[in-house]
Amino acid sequence: MGKDILRLDSVVKVLGEKVVLYDISLDVRQGEILGVIGSSGSGKTTLLRTMIGFLVPEKGHVLVRSNVLSGLQHQMYASVFEHGPLVKQVFGFASQHPSIYLNLTVEENIEYFASLYGLSQDSWKKTADLLLKLMDLSHARKSVAKEMSGGMQRRLDIACAMIHKPRILILDEPTADLDPFLRRNIWDMIHRIAEQGTTIIVSSHSLSDIETICDRVAILHKGRLLSIDSPQNIKKQFITSEKISVQTYPGAYTKLVSGFSDDAIIDMHQEGQELVITTIDVESTIQHLIDVIRASNEKLTSIRVLSGTLDEAFLQLTEARQ
Amino acid sequence: MNHILRLSAIIRKNMRNILRSKSSSAAILLGPLLIILIVGVVFNSSGDPVIGIVSSDSSAPYEQSLADSFIILEYTSSDACSQDVRRGVINGCVVFLPGRASLIVDPTQSAVYYPLLEKITSRLDAQTGLIREGLSEEVLSALSTARVNLYSDASVSKNISASLTSLQRDLAVLRDSSGSVFTSISLVSPQRFLSLVDSVVDAQNEYRSLAFSLHSAFDELASSQGDNSSREVANEFLSSLQRVDNGSIDDLRSIAVSLERTAQSVSEIEFRQQELYTQANILGASLSSTRVLVDALQSSLEETQSVLFVNISVSELSDPLLTVVEPVSVPDDISTLFPSFLVLLIMFTSLLLASQLVISERSSRAYFRNFIxxxxxxxxxLSMYATTLLVVLIQVILLSVVSSFFISFSLSEHLFTTSILLFSIITFFSFLGVLMGYLFNTRESVLLSAITVSAILLLVSDVVLPIHSLPGLIEFFVQANPFVLSNQLLIGALVFQFSLSELIAYLFVLWLYAIMLFALIMIVQRVARVQYFESRKTALRVSSFLQEGEVPEGRELLVFGKSINSKKSLISLLESISDDAYEQFADHSRNVFADWIRDVYKDDQLSRALRNKSRKGAISTLKQQL
Incomplete structure (x- = not known):
């Protein structure tokens, strides 16, 4: 990962009478995919909108590295609030609900937003071709947005957000309300965009998706940043137990459990045809388990380690905070 | 250039949004056609209104005259007729009573009320006029007869007057004559005459003694001279004197007696004359006053006669003041109303379209992206305004084309002036619509507010209120109503063919409104945006570091591998580098230090002071500032 491209210093944001963001400080590294996770109302959207300078914090600073802005090389960082037009060229933003005109076609939407970024026709047409290919929308250029599926609208929205080739792409819940197939589609596309060097900040409820695609994850809870690290480190840090799923034949689990004693085991229970063991030391527990099975008349048919997920880490973290 | 491209892109997008909505495009294209259709139907309608009539004995001619313009339904009672007016079965009712007619109309039906009232009264007035003419003819004929009679009466009175004058003159002569007679008589009064007679007797006696003396003297003389002739003369004289003396005295005495009698008679006459004189005076005074009266009668008769001799026609007598309406330059009703229709169309379309465009944009999913x-x-x-301007212009052009075919009214006659005025009017109402769109947050409230504002502007206008009869201040406000201004501008240009310079005052006020509206829109837009996306609290930009003197992390100035985070550290740096090194960052074309001060500290004054300064000069300036 490169240097930081965006920094938030002690950002406090108040909406109405409610403090939505408490003293948030974080940095976004060039070229990374940063996931922002949190429950509903945790302040994810407010954080993302503050990052692009759309919302002005009551306290703190949002700074973008100057080398991505033309004409401000003598400074290391520039405030997103003080260089509006320049900063706006740096960010691309796709919000939770597609920000597109439903009565316009795919091409017309792209043309319109390209014009708002001051792009010439030659310039945006080339970018649009690439984007539509990337978003798998080439065949739908002339389709009116309102006649397209939710997934296509979402992809069009992202295409509109990228028409000016932003250095930082912010995606707010890009897979919300989409079916699993479309979600997979969107995440693949995000991955492809990241491969082209664009820094991506993405928020989502789908922690499993975030876990697989993001380089780092920021966990927000009630407006506070609880953690920001790689998914692995977060899991390592916050998940204290793992699960082992075992299936034997003929499956006399009661007998098996009665002869099984391990200090590392927290819980054992039967789920259908499987025995699920929760342990704090997977390796020793598996070794011990195999020994017990060999000593019994049971025949091992399958054994799986159910590794801790980000969901669990998130729950652990937020519950601990509660 | 970029802004123009952006503007055209937004307008294209707006137009596509409008035209892809079938109802919107239908409204744009069919709206003006519908207006013309309605106007055409209203003004060319041949259907007669239905009225009820409650007859009386003398109403037959009136009913006949109404039958030409109305469909008549006969009613037996005014209550039944009135009830049907209330129900809307008939448009109005005329109840004929002896000597009067009552009109029963429904004032709540304002579209029918005044035309119907006007039509009925004009028909009845026409019939009344015919009857009045007949009556006038009779009056004139009677007057003519009176004029002839007066002529003869005037002659008689003239004769009387002349006779009286003559009689008065005679009386005066008589009075004068009798006066002189009595004066003369008074001069020869009997007493005086008698004293005269006595004087004569005395004188006679003296003469007599003198004669005797003279006779004696002549005797003596004759005796002395012996001349008898002297004696004879003296005797002759004496005897003649004797004769005269005897005769005259007697005569005088008889005259005196006669005179005495005459004097008595004269005295009597004088008494009578005095009476007569008094009577004559009384008569003279009576004659004078009679004559004055006769003269007055005479002049009155002559005056009446002269009046009667003036030629009065029947129409003059029945309609002494003939009122003729002469329109200033308007050939027909529809042309007069066309500018008002145009302003109405512009007002409603601009307000509704602009406000709906704004609220559609604000409630669209893409609103957020526009702002980032x-x-x-x-x-x-500006794009909302320009889109509205475009659509309304299309409507006006459509309206103009259609109206030139159907109602012979074209806007192309004074194209330049009309274009300027239309542009100004559309601009104002579009800005007003845009403001409505930003002021309210839902489509419903925006629509309601746009309609309400239009209705208020329409109601407080000369289309509804008689402006010139309003109290001064209210009249001023009504006159300042943009709808009224627009109306006057278009009527001035289209109906009265005023030039642009003649309308410049109204135009100036309209543009003043438009500019004020634009400023208001910019304020409201900012507030609406903050409210919509953020909070009711105005966002404050945090700049506490400026007071503290140190810039936050990340805002440092990087020079020669050093990080400068305050003005103090900048002074230290400048003191530590050479002039040549300084000039690498600060020369005539650029000054990195001044730029940094301007961008980070927002201190333009210090930034300007640092420009074109040498290293030492910059150090000095910074120290002074600190």
């Missing part, structure tokens, strides 16, 4: 693009807010406002 580097397009200034005013460009969006």
């Amino acid at each position: 693009t580097p397009t200034p807010d005013w460009l969006f406002v």
Whole structure:
């Protein structure tokens, strides 16, 4: 990962009478995919909108590295609030609900937003071709947005957000309300965009998706940043137990459990045809388990380690905070 | 250039949005046609209104005259007729009573009320006029007869007057004559005559003694001279004197007696004359006053006669003041109303379209994305206005084309002036619509507010209120109503063919309104945006570091591998580097230090002071500032 491209210093944001963001400080590294996770109302959207300078914090600073802005090389960082037009060229933003005109076609939407970024026709047409290919929308250029599926609208929205080739792409819940197939589609596309060097900040409820695609994850809870690290480190840090799923034949689990004693085991229970063991030391527990099975008349048919997920880490973290 | 491209892109997008909505495009294209259709139907309608009639004995001629213009339904009672007016079965009712007619109309039906009232009264007036003419003819004929009679009466009175004058003159002569007679008589009064007679007797006696003396003297003389002739003369004289003496005295005495009698008679006459004189005076005074009266009668008769001799026609007598309406330059009703229709169309379309465009944009999913693009807010406002302008112009052109075919009214006659005025009027109402769109947050409230504002502007206008009869201040406000201004501008240009310079005052006020509206829109837009996306609290930009003197992390100035985070550290740096090194960052074309001060500290004054300064000069300036 490169240097930081965006920094938030002690950002406090108040909406109405409610403090939505408490003293948030974080940095976004060039070229990374940063996931922002949190429950509903945790302040994810407010954080993302503050990052692009759309919302002005009551306290703190949002700074973008100057080398991505033309004409401000003598400074290391520039405030997103003080260089509006320049900063706006740096960010691309796709919000939770597609920000597109439903009565316009795919091409017309792209043309319109390209014009708002001051792009010439030659310039945006080339970018649009690439984007539509990337978003798998080439065949739908002339389709009116309102006649397209939710997934296509979402992809069009992202295409509109990228028409000016932003250095930082912010995606707010890009897979919300989409079916699993479309979600997979969107995440693949995000991955492809990241491969082209664009820094991506993405928020989502789908922690499993975030876990697989993001380089780092920021966990927000009630407006506070609880953690920001790689998914692995977060899991390592916050998940204290793992699960082992075992299936034997003929499956006399009661007998098996009665002869099984391990200090590392927290819980054992039967789920259908499987025995699920929760342990704090997977390796020793598996070794011990195999020994017990060999000593019994049971025949091992399958054994799986159910590794801790980000969901669990998130729950652990937020519950601990509660 | 970029802004123009952006503006055209937003307008294209707006137009596509409008035209892809079937109802919107139908409204744009069919709206003006519908207006013309309605106007055409209203003004060319041949259907007669239905009225009820409650007859009386003398109403037959009136009913006949109404039958030409109305469909008549006969009613037996005014209550039944009135009830049907209330129910809307008939448009109005005329109840004929002896000597009067009552009109029963429904004032709540304002569209029918005044035309119907006007039509009925004009028909009845026409019939009344015919009857009045007949009566006038009779009056004139009677007057003519009176005039002839007066002529003869005037002659008689003239004769009387002349006779009286003559009689008065005679009386005066008589009075004068009798006066002189009595004066003369008074001069020869009997007493005086008698004293005269006595004087004569005395004188006679003296003469007599003198004669005797003279006779004696002549005797003596004759005796002395012996001349008898002297004696004879003296005797002759004496005897003649004797004769005269005897005769005259007697005569005088008889005259005196006669005179005495005459004097008595004269005295009697004088008494009578005095009476007569008094009577004559009384008569003279009576004659004078009679004559004055006769003269007055005479002049009155002559005056009446002269009046009667003036030629009065029947129409003059029945309609002494003939009122003729002469329109200033208007050939027909529809042309007069066309500018008002045009302003109405512009007002409603501009207000509704602009407000709906704004609220559609604000409630569209893409609203957010518009704000995160580097397009200034005013460009969006301008694009809403420009889109509205375009659509309304299309409507006006359509209306103009259609109206030139159907009602022979074209806008192309004074194209330049009309274009300027239309542009100004559309501009104002579009800005007003845009403001409505930003002021309210839902489609319903925006629509309601746009309609309400239009209705208020329409109601407080000369289309509804008689402006010139309003109290001064209210009249001023009504006159300042943009709808009224627009109406006057278009009527001035289209109906009265005023030039642009003659309308410049109204135009100036309208543009003043438009500019004020634009400023208001920019304020409201900013507030609406903050309210919509953020909070009711105005966002404050945090700049506490400026007071503290140190810039936050990340805002440092990087020079020669050093990080400068305050003005103090900048002074230290400048003191530590050479002039040549300084000039690498600060020369005539650029000054990195001044730029940093301007961008981070927002201190333009210090930034300007640092420009074109040598290293030492910059150090000195910074120290002074600190």
